[in-house]
Amino acid sequence: MLENEQxxxxxxxxxxxxxxxxxxxxxxxxxxxxxYRIMGEAHSAADVTQEAFxxxxxxxxxxxxxxxxSWLLRITANxxxxxxxxxxRKPAVSVExxxxxxxxxxxxxxxxxxxPEQVVQQKELQxxxxxxxxxxxxxxxxxxxxxxxxxxxxxxxxxxxxxELGTVKSRLSRARAGVRDCLQAVKELLPPVFRLTSEDQ
Amino acid sequence: MSAExxxxxxELLSAYLDGQLTIDERSALEARLQHETDLRRQLxxxxxxxxxxxxxxxxxxxxxxxxxxxxxxxxxxxxxVYTFSLLSxxxxxxxxxxxxxxxxxxxxxxxxxxxxxxxxxLEPDVVSSQIALLPTQTAISTQSRPTSSAEPGFFAxxxxxxxxxxxxxxxxxxxxxxxxxxxSQMMMTSTAPAGAIQxxxxxxxxxxxLDDATTSTTEEETAEDGRLRDTQQAQSEDxxxxxxxxxxxxxxxxxxxxxxxxMLAFQATTAPPTSTIRPTLLPTRTSLPTETASNTPxxxxxxxxxxxxxxxxxxxxxxxxxxxxPTDMLALVLIAAAVILLLAAISAVIxxxxx
Numbered sequence: 001m002l003e004n005e006q007x008x009x010x011x012x013x014x015x016x017x018x019x020x021x022x023x024x025x026x027x028x029x030x031x032x033x034x035x036y037r038i039m040g041e042a043h044s045a046a047d048v049t050q051e052a053f054x055x056x057x058x059x060x061x062x063x064x065x066x067x068x069x070s071w072l073l074r075i076t077a078n079x080x081x082x083x084x085x086x087x088x089r090k091p092a093v094s095v096e097x098x099x100x101x102x103x104x105x106x107x108x109x110x111x112x113x114x115x116p117e118q119v120v121q122q123k124e125l126q127x128x129x130x131x132x133x134x135x136x137x138x139x140x141x142x143x144x145x146x147x148x149x150x151x152x153x154x155x156x157x158x159x160x161x162x163x164e165l166g167t168v169k170s171r172l173s174r175a176r177a178g179v180r181d182c183l184q185a186v187k188e189l190l191p192p193v194f195r196l197t198s199e200d201q
Numbered sequence: 202m203s204a205e206x207x208x209x210x211x212e213l214l215s216a217y218l219d220g221q222l223t224i225d226e227r228s229a230l231e232a233r234l235q236h237e238t239d240l241r242r243q244l245x246x247x248x249x250x251x252x253x254x255x256x257x258x259x260x261x262x263x264x265x266x267x268x269x270x271x272x273x274x275x276x277x278x279x280x281x282v283y284t285f286s287l288l289s290x291x292x293x294x295x296x297x298x299x300x301x302x303x304x305x306x307x308x309x310x311x312x313x314x315x316x317x318x319x320x321x322x323l324e325p326d327v328v329s330s331q332i333a334l335l336p337t338q339t340a341i342s343t344q345s346r347p348t349s350s351a352e353p354g355f356f357a358x359x360x361x362x363x364x365x366x367x368x369x370x371x372x373x374x375x376x377x378x379x380x381x382x383x384x385s386q387m388m389m390t391s392t393a394p395a396g397a398i399q400x401x402x403x404x405x406x407x408x409x410x411l412d413d414a415t416t417s418t419t420e421e422e423t424a425e426d427g428r429l430r431d432t433q434q435a436q437s438e439d440x441x442x443x444x445x446x447x448x449x450x451x452x453x454x455x456x457x458x459x460x461x462x463x464m465l466a467f468q469a470t471t472a473p474p475t476s477t478i479r480p481t482l483l484p485t486r487t488s489l490p491t492e493t494a495s496n497t498p499x500x501x502x503x504x505x506x507x508x509x510x511x512x513x514x515x516x517x518x519x520x521x522x523x524x525x526x527p528t529d530m531l532a533l534v535l536i537a538a539a540v541i542l543l544l545a546a547i548s549a550v551i552x553x554x555x556x
Contacts, residue, residue, distance in 0.1 A: 046266075147219075
């Protein structure tokens with residue numbers, strides 16, 4: 001969180017675009033990552049990110065305090081949801097082709113503790129996980145990303161997606177089970193617990 | 202059953218990982234975990250999956266997403282375009298509704314007026330024929346209004362002739378009744394399926410022959426219709442009156458078109474077992490009756506009985522639907538405006554999306 005975040009927000013609420021752009025620069029990685037994890041494709045994720053910031057600037061007057069990051073991510077998740085519905089309604093390219101097809105996660109933020117070999121393996125595993133997330137339904141995908149990647153609570157997700165708490169719980173468990181089963185295809189990249197379990201089964 | 206249990210277990214384990222179970226649920230699950238190896242494996246697997254997802258790294262944005270004034274104004278243009286399109290579409294729907302509403306109201310009022318007029322003028326011995334005729338007139342007024350504007354008027358006149366007929370017949374009055382049925386049969390033959398009317402057995406043969414006669418003239422009538430309509434239209438324009446739009450309109454208009462002294466005469470000839478009806482419209486109406494009459498001699502060389510009915514139709518009350526012609530125009534203008542608005546809305550959205 002920025003030190004002068006609240007001051008920037010108040011200035012931006014008066015229509016100051018420079019103040020808002022300072023907030024954009026501070027949160028664009030978070031917003032883009034969420035968009036990418038849900039959309040599964042760099043181009044769509046970038047479009048959604050841009051639209052989310054435009055929408056956020058217009059709706060800045062509705063921000064009533066609390067975590068600005070959460071507020072911004074909720075707007076982004078909504079944008080993703082709308083975009084996924086739009087793609088499903090009128091796919092410009094095939095749905096299988098659009099997200100997660102040989103997709104590159106793009107540059108991850110650097111982690112200097114890993115060796116080059118580990119980096120390659122990690123990247124492959126991340127790509128596999130992303131692909132598995134992409135195989136979920138859009139409802140399950142949004143709940144999974146908001147819960148397990150962005151750390152929203154069940155209650156926050158329920159408010160965000162307009163569903164009952166039980167529905168969120170059910171969607172999340174199905175999404176996790178879906179990714180778990182999907183990852184069996186790349187078990188050589190997975191931790192030992194996966195291999196042991198699959199052999200036992 | 203097993204799959205359902207697995208699903209329930211997965212949901213329990215998933216909520217357990219997030220600390221979302223109640224105290225009782227948690228206790229029960231932990232008790233099961235102590236005894237059920239498979240459940241423990243499932244929990245380990247699910248936990249490992251969640252950990253993998255949570256470890257996905259945060260990505261670096263591929264570019265800066267800072268905003269410019271142009272981006273914001275483009276968004277406003279979007280809203281303007283969509284607002285315009287929505288308003289146009291809404292206006293188009295309203296205009297279409299009003300336009301078609303006007304047309305429908307006008308059609309329904311004309312039909313109901315025609316039916317009530319027929320109902321008021323019914324006589325007991327022609328009830329069956331008139332009832333059979335009703336759907337025909339309705340069909341004419343709602344479906345084939347332009348092409349039937351002359352013909353129904355003619356038939357309606359003949360009906361009036363029959364109803365108010367002061368029959369002058371050499372034979373007994375009993376010959377007049379079969380004549381009426383035959384005439385109605387002729388009308389049905391010309392405008393409706395032949396099976397729509399029941400003919401009494403003694404008249405069946407006569408009706409069949411009459412069918413032949415009228416069928417042969419129907420084609421000629423159809424050919425004549427165009428000319429007849431043109432003539433009527435010309436007359437209407439000459440008299441600064443709108444052209445009749447419905448059978449009832451035509452009925453009301455007819456006497457004035459034929460002049461003040463317009464007189465209808467009806468001649469019916471019955472010669473069992475062959476019978477022929479020879480309706481004649483005097484003095485100006487020439488197309489249909491004349492053709493029918495011209496067919497008569499060749500088909501009925503022996504004419505034994507002749508019934509002649511003469512009537513001077515009273516001037517009809519002015520029909521408001523005749524003056525309602527501008528309503529049609531208004532409805533058409535409204536519908537056209539609605540179509541234009543719809544096209545504008547669709548074009549705006551398409552053009553905007555292409556940009």
